Amino acid sequence: MLELVDVSKVYKGGKRAVDGISMRLGAGLLGLLGPNGAGKSSLMRVAATVTRPTRGKVLFEGTDVVSRPDALRAALGYLPQDFGVYPHLTAREFLSYLAAVKGLSARSARVRVGELLELVNLTEAGRRPLGAYSGGMLRRVGIAQALLGDPRVLIVDEPTAGLDPEERVRFRTMLSDLAADRVVLLSTHIVSDIESVASDIAIVARGRLLRRGSPEELLREVDGQVWETVAGPSDAVAMRERYVISRMIRTAGGTRLRFLSPTPPGGDAVRVAPDLEDVYLAVINGPAARAVTR
Amino acid sequence: MTARAPIALAVADFRERVRRPAYAVTLLAAVGLACLAVPDAGSHWVLMDVGGYRGVYTSAWIGTVTALAGALWLTMGGFYVVRDAIARDERTRVGHILAASPLRTSTYLIGKFLSNFLVLASMAGVLAVAAPLMQFARGESGTFDPIALLLPFALITLPPLVLTAAAAVLFETVPLLRGGVGNVVWFVVSMVLLMGGQTRNAPLGGIGVRQAAESMRTALVEQGIDVTDREFSLGLTSVTEPLRTFQWDGFIPDAAFLGGRLVLLAVGIAVALLPALWFGRFDPARGPGSGSAAVPSRPGKAREGDQDEILGDLPRGVRGEPGMGGPVGRPGLPVTMTAPVRGRAFWRLLAGELRVLLRGVSPWWWLVVAAVTVAGFATPEPATLLPLAWIWPVLIWSRLGTQRVEHGLEGLLGAYPTMRRGLLAEWAAGVALTVVTGIAPAVRMAATADWAGAGAWAGGALLVPALALALGVACRTHRVFQVVYLGLWYLAVNGVAALDYMGVVRSGGLPAGPSPLAVGGLALLLVCAALAVRTARHAVR
DSSP states (O other): OEEEEEEEEEOTTSOEEEEEEEEEEOSEEEEEEOOTTSSHHHHHHHHTTSSOOSEEEEEETTEETTTOTHHHHTTEEEEOSSOOOOTTSBHHHHHHHHHHHHTBOHHHHHHHHHHHHHHTTOTTGGGSBGGGOOHHHHHHHHHHHHTTTOOSEEEEESTTTTOOHHHHHHHHHHHHHHTTSSEEEEEESOHHHHHTTOSEEEEEETTEEEEEEOHHHHHHHTTTOEEEEEEOHHHHHHHHHHSEEEEEEEETTEEEEEEEOSSOOOTTOEEOOOOHHHHHHHHHTSHHHHHHHO | OOSHHHHHHHHHHHHHHHTSHHHHHHHHHHHHHHHHHSOOTTOSEEEEEETTEEEOSOHHHHHHHHHHHHHHHHHHHHHHHHTTHHHHHHHSSHHHHHHTSSOOHHHHHHHHHHHHHHHHHHHHHHHHHHHHHHHHHHOSOOOOOHHHHHHHIIIIIHHHHHHHHHHHHHHHHSGGGSSHHHHHHHHHHHHHHHHHTTSTTOGGGTTSHHHHHHHHHHHHHHTTOOOTTOOEEEEEEEOSSOOEEEOOOOOOOOHHHHHHHHHHHHHHHHHHHGGGGTOOTTOTTSGGGGTTTTSOSSGGGOOTTHHHHHHTTSOGGGSOOTTOOOSSSSTTSSSOOOOOOBOOOHHHHHHHHHHHHHTTOOHHHHHHHHHHHHHHHHSSSGGGGHHHHTTTTHHHHTTTTTHHHHTTOHHHHTTSOOOHHHHHHHHHHHHHHHHHHTHHHHHHHHHTTOHHHHHHHHHHHHHHHHHHHHHHHHHOSHHHHHHHHHHHHHHHHTTOGGGOSSSOSEETTEEOSSOHHHHHHHHHHHHHHHHHHHHHHHHHO
C-alpha cells in the first residue's frame, strides 16, 4: 500500500538524516526503532508528505506522492513528534476545524469529533480551551486529529511522549486494533512501546535501515547471545568495557548484569532468553551499525 | 557586575540573530536606504530638500544625509527588527536556563540592550560602507574625506539607536507592550520623537537636524543664495523639479551637541536598566510571561499542575479500559466509531477561521468597536470615523496568515490536503472583521447614496485583510503588516490621495484615491500571491 523506494533526505549544511531507505508497508503495525538522531522523524515526515525527500520515491497505491502528495494526504492520519494547537479554541472546536480542513461533512464531523474525544478520554475536557491542557492531554488531542478522517495510513511519531502509563497501554492497544486493516507506522526509541503490538519491526541508525523483520525473526538473531551474571564492583566495570550491557541492577550480592556476547563469556554467567531490547542493542552496536558509522 | 557577562550574552545573542536569513534582508534594506538617500541628480524623489537645493555629493553631504536617513528610519524601523531578544529567550526556553544561573537581572538586561544595539549599529555600519560607494557612483566629487563621511554616523545615527535598543528591551518587559500594542505604541512614540527631534528647540540637540540645517543655511547665504522662506525637509518627498546644488563641507559639532549625545547614551542605558525593577526572569507566575505563557501552544509548554486541574474533573467512568470493544463499528476500539463522510466544508472552515482569528479577543476590544460604530452612526460626516474604525483592528488583522506558524501547527497541517479553501476562508474571515468594524460608515454612505464612497469602502474592506494575509503568509510574522499598515494608514489619513485605500481623502466631495476596482483588483492579486506562497511552501516542503 505504501512504499518507500531508496529514500534519502539531506538537509541544508549536508546533514544526511535518511540514507537510501527502502521499505514496503502493508496492513499491520510497523514499529520503527532507533536511537535519538537516527533519522526516524525525518523518515516519518517524508512518509507523511511533510518533507520532500532529496532522493527516492514514496508510492501510495502506485502513485508517487512526492509529486502528488494529496493522493496520500486524503487517506493519511499523521501525528508529528512536536506540534502546536490554537490555545484559545476548545478541543472540540479545534477538531471540528481540522475536520473541515479534511473536508468532512458537518454531521459527520460532529459525530466523529464526539467519538474521538471519547476515545481519547477528553469528552468532559473537550469544551475547555486547549491553552489550559497539559502536555499529555494535548498529545491525546493530537492522536484524535490523526484519526479524524478514518485514515488508511496512520503515521505516528513518538506518540506516547507525555502520556501516563495507563494512557500508554491504552494507546498501544488502540494502535494494535487499528492496524488490523490499515498501515500503521509507529516511530519510537522506547522498545517497550512496540514489543507488545508490532508485527513488524525496523531498526534504523544514522539514517540507514539496519534490520527489519518480525519480532520472532529478530529474536532468533540473538538467540544464545544474551547472558546474565552477578559481578563485584571491579568486575562490573571491566564487563561494561568489554560487553554491551542491556541491564544492570545493584543487589546486596553485587551487580546483576545482563549482557550480549556471541561466545560463552565463561565464569558463572548463564544464558537467558533474549528480548527485543537485547535485539535492539545488538543491532545498534553490531557490525552493521559500525559499518554505517565508519 | 563584570563586563564579561553582558558582553558574552550580547555577542551570543548577536550571533544568533545575524545567522538568520532575515538579517541579510535587513542589511539589504540598509543598502536600499543608502541608495534612496543619494538619488540620481535628475530624480524627483529626494530624502533631504534644503529649499529646492541639495549639496554637491561630497563626503560631508553624503555622510550627513545618509546618517540622518539612518537616524530617521533605523530609529523607527529598527525597533521592529530588534524587539524579539527577550521573547526569543522565552520561546526557546534559554531564558529558563539563564534564570536559574547566577546571572544578575541587570546584567541580562544590559546584555540584551547591547545585542539590540549591535544589530542596529551593524545596519548603520552597512549605511556607512554604502555611503562612499554612493559618492563614487554619483561621481560629483572625487575627494574622499573619511572623517567628514563617517563622523555623522557616530554623532547623528548611533545616539538615537541607543534609545531604540533600550526601548526594545523596555517594551519587552512590560506585558502590555510586549505584543502588537507595543508595535503600535512605538510607531506613535517614534514619530513624536523623530518629529520633535527635528525642531529648533529639541532637547539634547534632537537628532542633529538643526545643527546640520543651520550650517547648510550659512553655506547657502555665503554662496549668495536667498534663504528667505526656504524650508528644510527631511523624509522621502516628491519634488516637481530636480534639486539644484550648492557646496557644503559639513558642520562642526559644538560642545553642547556633543554633551547631548553623551546624555542620550546615559538615558538609553538607564531605560534599559529600568526593567530590573520588575522583570520576572521568566518566572511564569510573575513578570512579563504571566499573561501569555499561561496559554501553552505546544505540548511541552503546559504548566505544571494543569493535568491535575483538568483531569480532576473527569469522571473516572469516562476512562475506558484498554481494548474494551464497542457495541458496533470498528471491533476492538474502546468506543464506537462511525466512518467519516466527506461533504461541503467551506462555511465551517470560515467559522473555524473566525474562531481562530477572534477567540481570545478581550470584551473591551469589542466595546471599543461598538462605541466607534455608534459614533459612526451619530457623526454628521460618515467617512470621518472610518480611519478610527479601521486602525483599531490592526492587531487582529495582523494575525492573518501567521497563526499556524505562531502556534506551531505547520508540522501537523503539512500532512493535510492542500488548503486553498482554507486560505480563502482565512481571508473571508478577515473581510468579515473589516466589514463589521467599518459597518457604520458603509451604511451611512449607502443611505446617502454616496456610492463612490461606498465603493472605496468596499475596496478597502477587501484590500486590508488581503494585505495582512499576503504579508503574514510571506513573512510569517505579525510585525511586518503592523508596520506597513500603520505607515499606509498614516499617509492616507494625512491626505496622500494615491495611497487612500479607504476613500477618506475627498476632492469635490468624491474620493480622490485610486479606483475601488483597482483596490479590489490589488486585493485579489495579494490573495493570489498568498495562495501561491502557501501552495509553494506546501509543495516544496
